Amino acid sequence: MQEQKGSPSPSISTLSIVQMNDVSASYDSKNYVLKNVKMSITRGSNYAIVGQSGSGKSSLLKLINGMMNPSQGKILVDYKIPNISDKKFKSFMHKIGYIPQNLGLIKNSTVLENILIGALPRVSGLNSFFKKFSDLEIDNAKKILKLVGLQGKAERKVYMLSGGEKRRVAIARALVQKPDIILADEIVSELDHVTAREIMDVLAEAQATMKLTAIMVHHDLQLALEYADRVAVIKEGEKVLEIGVEGDKIVDFQSGNYTQREILEMFTNESEE
Amino acid sequence: MNQKNNLIIGLIIACVVVMSVNVDADPRDFAEGLPNIGIMLKEITEVDSSLFVTAFWSMLETIQIAFIGTVVGVAIALPLSLLAARNLNNKFVYVPVRALLAAIRTFPSILWAILFVIIVGLGPFAGVLAIIMYTVGFIAKLQYEAIEAVDADPMDAVGAIGVSKLQLIRFVVLPESASHLLSQILYIFDYNIRQTSILGLVGAGGIGFYIINYIKFFEYGKAAVFMLVVLATVLIIEWVSVRVRDKYIVKSQRGKQIKA
Helix, strand or coil: CCCCCCCCCCCCHHHEEEEEEEEEEECCCCCEEEEEEEEEEECCCEEEEECCCCCCHHHHHHHHCCCCCCCEEEEEECCECCCCCCHHHHCCHHHEEEECCCCCCCCCCEHHHHHHHHHHHHCCHHHHHCCCCCHHHHHHHHHHHHHCCCCCCCCCEHHHCCHHHHHHHHHHHHHHCCCCEEEEECCCCCCCHHHHHHHHHHHHHHHHHHCCEEEEEECCHHHHHHHCCEEEEEECCEEEEEEEEECCEEEEEEECCCCHHHHHHHHHHHHHC | CHHHHHHHHHHHHHHHHHHHHHCCCCHHHHHHHHHHHHHHHHHHHCCCHHHHHHHHHHHHHHHHHHHHHHHHHHHHHHHHHHHHCCCCCCHHHHHHHHHHHHHHHHCCHHHHHHHHHHHHCCCHHHHHHHHHHHHHHHHHHHHHHHHHCCCHHHHHHHHCCCCCHHHHHHHHHHHHHHHHHHHHHHHHHHHHHHHHHHHHHHCCCCCHHHHHHHHHCCCHHHHHHHHHHHHHHHHHHHHHHHHHHHHHHHHHHCCCCCCC
């Protein structure tokens, strides 16, 4: 299910697609949502970020796609500094498929219209005004609909779909972008157990066939360990732990300033929730 | 708390009384004039049915004025509303556009009609222009408010793909605010028919011209014919717009909100 690229040793920064050095971030100048986060995400890996609500994990994704800027430290995404108002980065943004927690779908549009939005950076202004897409783009979109299991539902309006189907649309829109990276913010947290695993399987398959780097934020540590090859745990804005996973085995274990006991306590708290 | 409420209600009533004296609104005049209603009602029942043909054609003219005015007005209002929305533009764009729209809304349609009668002369064209102006001011305001109320999530999600602003408008803003726009267009068309009916008062065409003239010459029976035709038209349009709403608006909002 998972792709393993390279050994999970820390000295492979040349292979990393996302590099964070002592990154801190805040919405106002007083309260930091992230403090001194160091992170190196290997190209092609399936990286999970786990933490409780309000731990700053959503902000991490927004830092990677440039919707938020760090107040301290440096981030490089494919050797570029993410910043939404920078023209150079803007032309790279379609390489990052971002699935926000509320999905951000256009409810009154059809499934096909929604996922073709992912192709817009490749369409000229005039053609996009008339919603004219090339046959190639439409074929590709339909292929991706099949990949996410929405074949036959292209003309459905999004407001008629179930919660699981809406998530498939959001995944498809991100995949139509032909991205290098997929960012997903708690994409399965509101779903039941079975549907959540169906959605995770769709993402895992897409990641493997399209050779993507997936960076996913989860609430559920168990789910993260099941699907990711590396899991980072965020607590109150700090990265307290990073684990490498191969199958059922933990292959690498790095903790920050926390003692083993504190980490154990943290896990029991997580699972109680 | 209760005493405070009583005080406020008492104050409001006192205001109404004082202001009534100021504007000479005396209920005794109304009581004295009541018998006049009887005379009017009696004359209204003496409907002159030979006038129905004229009434029909002048109503048709009114509908045409309202229709052209609504369509052209909406077409002008839509781009203006995109420029006036705070979530799409910086303040150097939206502040002047909003000021312009506020200025347009200052005049009621009858004043616009007088102005255009002076400019283009008597007749329906002045009425069309007046309705356009009123529609622009009204629809642009409601529409920029609808655009600002568009969910931030799809805007952020699609914005993060790196699309252009025009693409964002075409694929997020317009579809997400379309049902609001349709409901506003239906409302303003209905409203425009009713206000076009009185634009004839100042010579800007339509059925109002006949109504005001017959009333001026105390021919209430003839005026009644024209008013009946207006009433019938408004009822028909009301019926049509309810059906259109049910079909396109209620359905499309079902996914978003549940309204009784």
